[in-house]
Amino acid sequence: MIHDKKAHKYGMVIDLDKCTGCGTCAVSCMSENNVPFKEDESDKKDSITWMRVYRLTNNKPFPDTEVAFLPRPCQHCGGKGDHGHSPCVSVCPATATDYGYDTGIVSQIYTRCFGCRYCMAACPYHARYFNWWDPVWPEGMEKYLSPNVSPRMRGVVEKCSFCYHRYQLAREKAYASGSDEIPEADYQTACTTACPAGAIVFGDLNNPSHKVHQIVKPDPHPDPLNPDVVGKSRNPKVFRLLERLGTNPKVYYMSEREWVRKLGDHYLDGEWDKVKNVYGSASHE
Ligand code: SF4
Ligand code: SF4
Helix, strand or coil: CCCCCCCCCEEEEEECCCCCCCCHHHHHHHHHCCCCCCCCCCCCCCCCCCCEEEEEECCCCCCCCCEEEEEECCCCCCEHHHCCECHHHHHCCCCCEEECCCCCCEEECCCCCCCCCHHHHHCCCCCCEECCCCCCCCCCHHHHCCCCCCCCCCCCEECCCCCHHHHHHHHHHHHHCCCCCCCHHHCCCHHHHHCCCCCEEEEECCCCCCHHHHHHCECCCEECCEEEEECCECCCCEECCCHHHCCCCCEEEECCCHHHHHHHHCCCCCCHHHHCCCCCCCCCC
């Protein structure tokens, strides 16, 4: 199955020079996926946001101060060598989180999860959330929940699914029309379609006709400097978070500004030249 030539590899690229930090992606994600919220959301430690928008700054004094915003969904890691051993999948004792070799999507099966939260400890991106309470919606709002996504119960972990229900609907539509090809426009995540800045592009990284493939130009061969890294972008403006860990995320980021690319990789002093995109780095400090 791993070597199925027709396997999809869904992923996204987020343009950090277009993102304004408005948070529409986070709100549309919550609405689409029935993500619960608390009456008091001021304690961010306990709040659930499958898509979280972080603020970055170059730390320079005025007038040279610059900021950027970095939306962070689950990175749908392929794990070392891109074999499907994502950090969270590898540690789950209940197989409640699994790697889809036909889509590259890391799933979460709520009815199997017993809340040990090993996956939360293993995830280097803080992309997983624990339900400390049963979800409660303001009166009347439960009528507006999405019928395609099951709400989660107290005691289980949840995270971004790349709107997997939309993939299922698109696949059914394709089968009904006698095709096994899912058109690019038929499967798009809620955040992608909602972003008013057009900062998010989603599609099949394995399909050369998809925009995400054309922007990222993923290298299918292992990185000569780090054989655990596969799918490195051949676009010098494109990077992945903590790429050198070999988690092989399917969420890519893009920026003209080198300080943004450096921050995204969370490099240590003296490390940047070793970890930056080997295809070159036309910088824009
Ligand atoms: S970002 Fe975290 S939750 Fe998502 S696949 Fe990677 S390790 Fe798992
Ligand atoms: S909706 Fe678009 S512009 Fe707004 S925070 Fe999300 S990615 Fe950025």
